[in-house]
Amino acid sequence: MAMIQQYPARLRATLAHALSGRKVAYAGGAVTLLMVLLFGLNPMLLWITANYGFLLIPSALGVPLLLPGLRFTPLPDQSWTALGCEDFAALLLVGTVVRLLARHRRLYPSSGRLHRFFAGWGALMVGGLLAGLFRGLVVARMVEAGPLGYFGYPALGALSALLCTLLLGWIPGLAAVFAVVPAAAVDRAREWWAESGRLVLVYLVEPATELVHDWRDRLRKHLDDWRHDRRHDAANPRGTTPEPPA
Numbered sequence: 001m002a003m004i005q006q007y008p009a010r011l012r013a014t015l016a017h018a019l020s021g022r023k024v025a026y027a028g029g030a031v032t033l034l035m036v037l038l039f040g041l042n043p044m045l046l047w048i049t050a051n052y053g054f055l056l057i058p059s060a061l062g063v064p065l066l067l068p069g070l071r072f073t074p075l076p077d078q079s080w081t082a083l084g085c086e087d088f089a090a091l092l093l094v095g096t097v098v099r100l101l102a103r104h105r106r107l108y109p110s111s112g113r114l115h116r117f118f119a120g121w122g123a124l125m126v127g128g129l130l131a132g133l134f135r136g137l138v139v140a141r142m143v144e145a146g147p148l149g150y151f152g153y154p155a156l157g158a159l160s161a162l163l164c165t166l167l168l169g170w171i172p173g174l175a176a177v178f179a180v181v182p183a184a185a186v187d188r189a190r191e192w193w194a195e196s197g198r199l200v201l202v203y204l205v206e207p208a209t210e211l212v213h214d215w216r217d218r219l220r221k222h223l224d225d226w227r228h229d230r231r232h233d234a235a236n237p238r239g240t241t242p243e244p245p246a
Contacts (some may be wrong), residue, residue: 024105027179028120028172029098032127033070035171036090040069064135064157066164067128068093085138089131096127097172113177120176121169125162132161 038044048066068089074080100123108115136157140150 022102023179024116024120024176025098025102027175028101028123029094031172031175032094032097032124035168036068036070036093038069039067040071040090042075045069063153063160064132064139065160067161067168068131068135082138082142086135089135089138092134093124093127093131096130097123100126101172101176116176116180117170117173120173124169124172125165128161128165129158132158135161 068086070087070090071083074083078086097120101120104111104116104119104123108119111119133154134157136152136154137150139145139157140153143149143153145153
């Protein structure tokens with residue numbers, strides 16, 4: 001960022017917009033990646049089964065469940081081919097979100113927070129739609145469905161993913177909002193941080209330091225008094241009377 005300041009003003013503005021666009025796209029992609037990793041965890045599937053079992057009813061008919069999960073080992077009843085297709089669908093979802101958010105930031109470099117929020121929400125819905133279509137095609141191929149199945153399974157998979165992303169789209173939306181922080185907000189945050197540091201230094205660190213020094217001086221004085229008493233007791237044991245001076 002420091003090197004950008006050396007460029008002309010117009011070029012600096014272009015580079016700043018490009019960097020901010022990457023931030024929006026990468027932030028939305030990162031949270032989407034975390035979501036598909038979460039859906040790929042076995043404890044997550046068990047929790048959904050135990051608490052929201054009605055969501056699994058369509059899967060009994062072969063409809064792809066919720067969002068694709070990114071995992072590295074297949075489930076007990078899953079083949080490596082099915083695992084590869086599921087992982088591809090998850091990566092397709094993440095890549096679509098990154099691509100659409102980058103395109104949004106390129107077309108609307110000065111978009112507001114609300115615009116970016118709905119752009120992230122919509123990007124997840126489009127990505128879920130594409131991933132659901134692909135997963136439905138995979139299911140139709142695995143069950144060797146007829147022409148109606150090759151139409152029905154992708155449609156049902158897209159509908160299931162669309163409903164799920166409609167409920168979860170606010171997550172990448174918020175990531176897109178907070179990925180770009182206005183310069184004024186950054187300046188206010190820096191001023192607040194500096195003022196907070198000064199208050200902590202004045203009202204906490206310095207009194208605590210003085211208290212520590214005071215306790216150290218008192219401890220040192222008590223220690224010196226104790227050593228003096230020990231020397232006096234060693235020079236004049238109990239039961240003996242000190243000789244008067246000549």
